[in-house]
Amino acid sequence: MQDLGIRVLFMGNNFIRLLGGLWITLKISLLAVALSVVLGTLLGVVMTIKHPVIKAITKFYLEFIRIMPQLVLLFLVYFGLTKSFGINLSGQVSAVIVFTLWGTAEMGDLVRGALISIPAHQYESGAALGLTKGQIFLYIVIPQTLRRLIPLAINLTTRMIKTTSLIVMIGVVEVLKVAQQIIEANRYTVPDAALWIYGTIFFLYFLACWPISLLASWLEKRWKN
């Protein structure tokens, strides 16, 4: 029994270190998500404006961020800025910037999609009732948009949490890197530690993402009535 790989988890501070790594992961991704939701909503509203210049610019921004792999963006911000402008950002700050840029683009497109999916007769009926433009937005459009947005936004959030595993490339030691460190440190003494450590990581990611899913379904239920 004592030869089971799971004992690696309880050696020294290993478990605490994994939790510390999870904290870094969550800190960076949730900060980026919060910023993305705010900026992305604004961007989404901007994207619905029918003006050729605005359309071109937002489209360019969206496609640029979408096509560029996140890893390239991370290298651009972390190493590129230092090389070209002498701006020396820490790995964590670079990560938050990149994930916010990415999240804003994706969130913006989601908000735009949700906004234009509201049929024109909703606006027209509101106007026919004598509501002002602001009232139409507040009482008719926004509640319906939010309901459509929730599942999509949650999906984006969990995707962002999982993509943070890339930030090891710019020297930020997050949960997955800690796991690899633990596995490698014991590769000669406990070769089957990998399964156990990755299993633990699975649970940690699950614990991080599950409450978000719960929150989403709670919100969906609440807003149904």
Add this chain to the structure above:
Amino acid sequence: MKKTIAWLLTVTLLAASLAGCGAKEKGGTETQAEGGDGAGTQAQGDGAIYRTVDEIKESGKIVIGVFSDKNPFGYVDENGKYQGYDIYFAERIAKDMGVEVEYVSTEAASRVEYLKTGKVDVILANFTVTEERAKEVDFAAPYMKVALGVVSPDSALITSVEELNGKTLIVAKGTTAETYFTENHPEVKLLKFDQYTEAYNALLDGRGDALSTDNTEVLAWALQNDGFSVGIESLGDLDVISPAVSKGNTTLLTWLNDEITALADEQFFHADYKATLEPVYGSEIDIDSLVVEGGKVE
């Protein structure tokens, strides 16, 4: 009002995306110029990206990029402390310079970038010296060397390349072992696998007569598996492993070279081997086939 806000936002976003673009283009041109005089110009201006020895001493801290998941060269133990062959040397560098050491966890693919941006002072991450890398960073004297090794069952131990003639040799795809045997010994039949685990299992099952990869890897494996020994400890092109600094950082480069030369008197790297590598590679192998003292490779 709404329109104004929308416009403001648009302008901000435009600025942000342009800044992103600019960085990319600049980064691109610089990479191209690296082979030429790109690094040279950086060194001449005041805005040198690296820190000299004096600057490091003044700050009281040297930043060293190491591996955090390459046991036994650079890894983190269960108490969160960095350990390994590279770390043992890094600790000594810091001690002799009279400064604290700060470790940065690097990945194989980003080691060169860390030096090019001056985000670390030294890279001590099992960094093999190659011509391409030498164009972008400055290597100090070597402190270790690696070659290929061949492991085979004790019952039919293979001790020279000639004995492999007509036999089946197991290699992992994309390794130096594959290239070396394909180019230099086409008479040896190769059995190739994608992953190391599969390759080692094939040897255990007797699907091949021997297996070849980096000598450090086979030595460690043979020690874990009874009935197998490394018959050929050093074969093929000898690669050396050196500390690296930013291109043009001559003061630090000289300091490191002097340090490595001075450490030869006390056989420092033999002690390093005993402390960090021996538990993994065993004591029966010839230490001098791995360790380099004073930067001198025979």
